[in-house]
Amino acid sequence: MAEYFGTEGWHFPSKIRIEEIDLHMPASSTVHYDLENTKKVYAALKDMTLAQACDERMWVYLSHQTFWNYMRKRWSVETYLKKDKPEEAIKERYFFMSNKGRALVRHGIARLWWYGHVSYDETRTDPFELTAVLLSKLDIAQSLLERVFSGNRDITRAVLAILYQKEKVEQIPVTRNVFRSLMMYINQLGGVTILDALDRAELEKLIGAKLNALLA
């Protein structure tokens, strides 16, 4: 940074105060510790407002300064150089892409906070129990968080609670196709029914009934 910017200022103090966060370094190309790191980032920054949590400047600072070593290991730029548009991949993980809704869940550090935000459930003994469901398979986080209804935490937590019940309690696996069909159903339902008008118990009942029908 110092080499690039020279004597020019490129950052300023923010009013957000956090304790030091020591992220787990990815152990290999498949062992990323996203769940552990989500817990660390969200627990430290849980009280941020939505406006702060969507501010590109803060996340870009964290990814280039505080968590630079983690970023270099987790989102290695060298692997992007083999891609068609390496600059797009770098922009997506180290900065914000143009689509702001998606940018929040693609940026290397912001995504960890948002994973925690949509799944943290203080009513559970382990508030991160649903976060573990969210990050248990590659597809779940992406197909859930990139839907517009995921802005409502009650909906995301209802989906994850139903998945938890099915897979962990009843030991019935939910395949990728079934999960995608469930997401499509919620999207379609949202065209007729304003899901935000339903409480969590009602959402869980609706989503649970559909999942049972898909698995039947």
Place this chain on the structure above:
Amino acid sequence: MQISSRQYPHPVLSYYSDDFPNSDFQASLKNSKTPNTYLFDAECVTSSDGIHHLIEERKAKYAFHFECQTTRYRRIFSSFDSSFKFQLPAQDVEGRVQICAFILAVEDIEGYALNEFHPDYDGFGFQIRKGDILALDMERSFYAEKEIDPLRRIPSIFSIQPNRSEEAQAIEVDSSGNKIIIKLAPDNFEYYKTISLNSSLQPLLSSLIVIPALVSILEMLKHEQNNEVDYEECRWYQVILMRLKDFGIEIGSQSFEQESTISIAQKLIGDPLTQSFAALMNLEDEGE
């Protein structure tokens, strides 16, 4: 949430369909702002006696759905009263906030049938679930401003930066973020830095750097060449929009189409050309 002309599995009172041929639903919303909160006064009215009766029986209610793409905020504010107030924390929204007004079912309704339905529905009853839309008004939006730049300082929506790319052009413009970023080749940036220390030469820098960038942006808005980025979410776009309004110009209007972008840009920045000539004349005077 964008409500286009959707088809519903039951009759819905709306401005675009004839499901309720002689009824209407209108919702108005007035907003004001304190430093931390947006305050809303809602007024709803429907001429459908059947729906009105459902609201009186507490089987339906008036509702406003808020959604902010920037912060992913979604929330509904509702009431059985036709006039009600609610508050939105300013820290939860930023940029464009979409608002939809509805009348929603509060409980499941079996055999939903009203006298005001189109005659085609005579003899039919519909199953309604809690949360289903019974009536809707046109969607609207408001722009949640965060420390928006004062209009007179329009250049502050610009950020001038060095372009360290190996293929850097003399000047390039990036309008995909909240500010319009003007990238100058490294040598040019050094010239810019040196000259900018002399405040009397600011108009010259505006003419050389800001005006061409703004003309390029205005041309882009005129021709809508780039549809990939939703400019309404960008702060610079909202500031330009408001500043144009001061001059009675609206994007897409005839006056915007007819007036040259270079003359619009000069107006927006405050005629830096004339000020530049004056600055150059002063330099000449000083040299003599």
